[in-house]
Structure formats: structure tokens, C-alpha cells
Amino acid sequence: MSGTILITGSNRGIGLEVSRQFASEGWRVLACCRDLSNADLLRALSEQYANVRLLPLDVTDHQAVAALGRTLQDESIDILLNNAGYYGPKGVGFGNVDFDEWRRVLETNTIAPYVMAETFADKVAASGRRVIAVLSSKVGSIADNTSGGGYIYRSSKTAVNQVVKSLSIDLRDRGISVIALHPGWVKTAMGGPNALISVEESAAGLKRVLLNASLENSGRFINYDGSEIPW
Template sequence: MPGTILITGSNRGIGLEMCRQFAADGWRVLACCRDLPNATELRSLRERYPNLRLFQLDVTDYGHMATLAKALEGEAIDILFNNAGYYGPKGVSFGQVDRDEWRRVLESNTIAPYMMAETFADNVAASEHRVIAVVSSKVGSIADNSSGGGYIYRSSKTAVNQVVKSLSVDLRERGISVIALHPGWVKTAMGGPNALISAEESVAGLKKVLLETNPENSGRFVNYDGTEIPW
């Protein structure tokens, strides 16, 4: 049975495609993005799917997040999909780290997903599916790091993986499953044109993983194809 999914960072790439695929399947989609007036593709998608609702949300504005929570008070959210994020400067190597950018990336990629979970836990607990998912990245895997560098983005994803693990423990009694997801190297504005897979392929895999997530596999770091990634 279709349920309700809340998706952050819905205006492009993986978030936009996630909205499209879930809306096409008859789910109620609560699509959030930072700059709704300029989210032309998302607004066009809304014209095709009346089950898609649009909300403006900067995930690092916690007052704004609380306002959205009040607007959605009492609404069950089956899947909370934390997709919004910020890559920061690319090619960051030793001796070239911008501390202000590091803080900005950590705010978006690590703190904001935690705050979303804290803010909307009651909505998720009231649903049938009860899943919180965070888009992480394989570059956050400590076991997979053999090249070094990438201090800013890598550390933000490693840190959010730990957040996911703790949430999976702390929310278990409420029946909420929490997972970290690697979407693959996707042809998006962030992934670039040389990436290996399309947003459609990535989201099709992620959607399957989301729908199969349950308390037994909560607290895992999962690739879009369903395989587990070492922390």
C-alpha cells in the first residue's frame, strides 16, 4: 500500500527523481527544497502528480524546520528521506582545508539530518513503514579510504554514518528503522557527467532498499544495489 514520504533536496538530481518515482507509484510525496520559487522542474512535476505537495525548507534553518513540523503535525510519514546536502570545495588536500567551508558542510550533511530525525520522529513513529534514511556516500567509509584527502566531505559522511547508527539504537523501541544509503556515482550536478549511473537507475535501487528496510536490517550502510558497505 502506498504511504507518505518526505524528501529533502527535492529540486534536482536524486531528490527530484525520488519524488517522480514515488509519486508515480501513488505515494503521497512531501517534497522539500531550499528555493521553491526557482525549482522549475519540481514545480512542473507537481502539475503531473496531485499527490505531490511542495514545501520550502532550508534544512540548516532549524526555526524553519520547526515551522514545517507544526504544519505537518499529526501527519504520518512512512519514510523520511534525508537527501539535501552540500559537497563544498572539491579536491581538498592536506594543507588546503577551508575551516569555514568545513563547518558549512558538517552543518548540512551531519547536523541537519539528525535535526530532521529529531523533529519528525513522532510523524515517522505514527506511520506503517517507519523508516528514516540518510543519503551518505561510500567516501565516508573508513574501511574504503585508501586514497586520503577529501577531508571536508569525507568527514561529514563518516560522521552522519555514526548518527545513523546511534539513531537506529535510540529509535528501535519506537519501531523506527534507520539506514545510511550510498546512491552510487550518479550523473547529477554533484556527481558530474562522467558518473557511472543515471539518477533513474540509482533511485530505482534506493527505492527497493527503502521499501525492504525493517527493524532486522536497521543500522546498516547500504549501497543502492542492496549490498552492504563497511563502515
């Protein structure tokens, strides 16, 4: 059964490939990105698939998010995938933290997914599948942190995992499943050329997890291969 999926950060990497894989199976894809004029691959995807609708959106602009909610006021959204993310400066160790960048990363990775959930919860609740997912990262797992460092990106993903957990409780009565996802170490602009898996493999795994999401696994942190990751 197909449906409608809204994906943020759809212009490249995992977001683009997830959009492609859902579109190829007949799903209606609401593909969001900040700058459509520079999203050549995403525009090409929309030309290939008539079921892909392009929508400009900066997830850190809360007025723009609210405006998109009004634009899509008559829609039901089966899956809301908060994929847009910002890594910030790399190699951030103790004593070398850019606090302005930290705030910027938190705005994108932690606050924006909550704002999206608050804005689109009614539309998700009105759908058949009722799933909200956030692309987190294993580096946000407190149990998995054995190397230290990475204060900015790590903390943003740990914090959004807590947002996911609270949403899973607060939205359960509305039948909405909320999950955090780890895409694996993926060969993207963020993951780099030494990463372990292709974007196609990651997206295919994420798609399977999304399609199997339910209230039974709501509030969990799930790897792209379906295994659970400790908080």
C-alpha cells in the same frame, strides 16, 4: 502499499527523481527544497502529480525545520529521506582546507539529518513503515578510504553514518528503522558527467532499499543495489 514520504533536497538530481518515482506509484510526496521559485522541474512534477506537495525548507535553519514540524503536525510519515546535501569545495587535500566551508558542509550533511530525525520521529513512529534514511556516500566509509584527501565531504559523511547508527539504537524501541544509503556514483551536478550510473537507476535502487527497510537492517550502510557497505 503506498504511503507518505518526506524528501529533502527534492528540486534536482536524486531527490527529484526519487520524488518522481514514488509519486508515479501513488505515494504522497512531501517534497522539500530551499527555493521553490527556482525549482522549475519540481514545480512541473507537482503539476503532473496531485499527490506531490511542495514545501520550502532550508534544512540548516532549525527554526524552519521546527515550523515545518508544526505545519505537518497531523501527518504520519512512512519514510523520512534526508537527501539534501552540500559537497563544498572540491579537490581539498592536506594543507588546503577551508574551515568555514567545512563547518557549512557539516551543518548540512551531518547536523541537519539529526535535527530532521528529532523533529519528525513522532510522525514516523505513527506510520505503517517507520523508516528514516540518510543519503550518505561510500567516501564516508573508513574501511574504503585508500586514497586520503577529501577531508571536508568525507568527514561529514563518516559523521552522519555515526548519527545513523546511534539513531538506529535510540529509536528501535519505537519500531523505527534507520539506515544510511549510498546512491552510487551518479550522473548529477555533483557526480559529474563521468559518473557510472544514471539518476534513474540510482533512484530506482534507492526506492527498493527504502521499501525493504526494516528493523532487521536498521543501523546499516546500504548501497543502492542492496549490498552492504562497511563502515
